[in-house]
Amino acid sequence: MEIPTWPRVPCPEPAVARTLVLGWLLLQVAGASGTSEVVVAYNLTWKSINFKTILEWEPKPINHVYTVRISPRLGNWKSKCFYIRDTECDLTDEIVKDVTQTYRARVLSYPADINDYYGDPPFTDSPEFTPYVDTKLGQAKIQSFKQVGTKLNVTIQDARTLVRRNGTFQSLQDVFGKNLSYTLYYWKASSTGKKTAQTDTNEFLIDVDEGENYCFSVQVAIPSRKANQKSTESSTECTSHEKGMFRGVLLVIVIVAVVAIILTIILSVTLYKCRKVRAGQSGKESSPLHTA
Numbered sequence: 001m002e003i004p005t006w007p008r009v010p011c012p013e014p015a016v017a018r019t020l021v022l023g024w025l026l027l028q029v030a031g032a033s034g035t036s037e038v039v040v041a042y043n044l045t046w047k048s049i050n051f052k053t054i055l056e057w058e059p060k061p062i063n064h065v066y067t068v069r070i071s072p073r074l075g076n077w078k079s080k081c082f083y084i085r086d087t088e089c090d091l092t093d094e095i096v097k098d099v100t101q102t103y104r105a106r107v108l109s110y111p112a113d114i115n116d117y118y119g120d121p122p123f124t125d126s127p128e129f130t131p132y133v134d135t136k137l138g139q140a141k142i143q144s145f146k147q148v149g150t151k152l153n154v155t156i157q158d159a160r161t162l163v164r165r166n167g168t169f170q171s172l173q174d175v176f177g178k179n180l181s182y183t184l185y186y187w188k189a190s191s192t193g194k195k196t197a198q199t200d201t202n203e204f205l206i207d208v209d210e211g212e213n214y215c216f217s218v219q220v221a222i223p224s225r226k227a228n229q230k231s232t233e234s235s236t237e238c239t240s241h242e243k244g245m246f247r248g249v250l251l252v253i254v255i256v257a258v259v260a261i262i263l264t265i266i267l268s269v270t271l272y273k274c275r276k277v278r279a280g281q282s283g284k285e286s287s288p289l290h291t292a
């Protein structure tokens with residue numbers, strides 16, 4: 001009699017335990033799909049080059065979407081990039097309205113199914129951003145160069161920006177004026193000793209040795225800045241006299257050849273005439289022989 005009841009005693013215990021575990025698991029799942037579904041953004045970073053400005057953050061959303069807001073320090077919030085699944089938002093249009101303003105941005109997290117959503121979404125604020133001070137200078141580019149005699153003329157491209165004034169796009173020089181400085185690094189192609197020249201215009205005219213080839217690269221900077229002072233250097237260009245010299249040598253060869261040919265023709269014609277004349281004279285003298 002005791003034997004059949006014996007297994008029943010421990011039976012309810014695992015059942016209760018199982019129920020408890022199941023309940024706990026269900027609670028966890030419910031919790032996961034409810035509260036921890038909306039993840040707040042972190043690592044908000046401004047990526048800005050020549051005023052092209054993008055806000056980036058983490059993490060990649062799984063079950064939620066983001067909306068970004070931006071505001072000048074003393075202005076109203078404006079929403080951009082509504083309910084996106086990306087982790088970046090282009091804010092160029094907003095910051096070019098006044099590049100000397102200081103802006104703040106905010107990334108709000110909504111559940112993916114925003115229709116069910118009421119209330120204030122959690123958000124993260126970005127660091128402050130002042131385009132005039134914080135935008136990085138894009139890599140400098142050499143627009144054109146020319147070496148004539150002892151002068152090397154190098155022109156740096158004045159990069160266009162998305163900043164507009166009176167409806168026209170402004171160049172970097174338009175925006176930064178005399179605050180922008182240009183550096184030229186140059187060296188003889190046959191050596192490595194670099195020289196440096198600086199201007200506050202985008203044109204260089206420097207003295208060089210005639211007939212030498214030079215290589216150079218350029219850089220743009222805003223010396224008054226505390227950070228992000230310099231652009232990266234442009235790629236290197238070199239002047240090449242070989243071509244010029246080669247062309248010169250070729251020209252000389254052609255001229256010499258032409259002169260030589262003309263001289264040869266004149267000479268041979270003259271010689272031919274002389275011989276003919278001589279032949280004519282000797283022909284008269286030796287005519288008996290010929291006729292014989």
Ligand SMILES: *[C@@H]1O[C@H](CO)[C@@H](O)[C@H](O)[C@H]1NC(C)=O
Pocket residue numbers: 043058
């Ligand atoms: C956040 O950004 C910092 C610096 O940019 C980086 O060191 C860190 O790894 C990032 N955090 C994550 C979780 O990616």
Ligand SMILES: *[C@@H]1O[C@H](CO)[C@@H](O)[C@H](O)[C@H]1NC(C)=O
Pocket residue numbers: 144146153154155203205
């Ligand atoms: C240098 O080159 C630029 C572009 O080709 C030209 O506009 C400028 O007049 C030149 N400067 C001098 C001094 O030759």
Ligand SMILES: *[C@@H]1O[C@H](CO)[C@@H](O)[C@H](O)[C@H]1NC(C)=O
Pocket residue numbers: 165166
């Ligand atoms: C815009 O254009 C107007 C007239 O064309 C001129 O008076 C004004 O100075 C310009 N403003 C700027 C900032 O260049």
Ligand SMILES: *[C@@H]1O[C@H](CO)[C@@H](O)[C@H](O)[C@H]1NC(C)=O
Pocket residue numbers: 175176177178179224
């Ligand atoms: C140069 O920059 C300073 C601040 O960085 C600014 O006050 C000044 O107006 C700028 N000058 C020009 C010519 O843009």
